[in-house]
Amino acid sequence: MNGCRIDTHPDNKKMQGLILKCGFEYCGLVHVANHALRWGYERKCV
Numbered sequence: 001m002n003g004c005r006i007d008t009h010p011d012n013k014k015m016q017g018l019i020l021k022c023g024f025e026y027c028g029l030v031h032v033a034n035h036a037l038r039w040g041y042e043r044k045c046v
Helices: 013-021
Strands: 003-008 025-031 037-044
Touching: 003 013, 013 037
Parallel strands: none
Antiparallel strands: 003 037, 025 037
């Protein structure tokens, strides 16, 4: 496994802050099954 991915709702500012604090980087928008959008993040592992 080369990394981990996570997504959260664009309005969930507290989770976005925690995700960034944990070393994840914003990657772009994620389209989920109910046509909602999520913000996607990824953390690479070495």
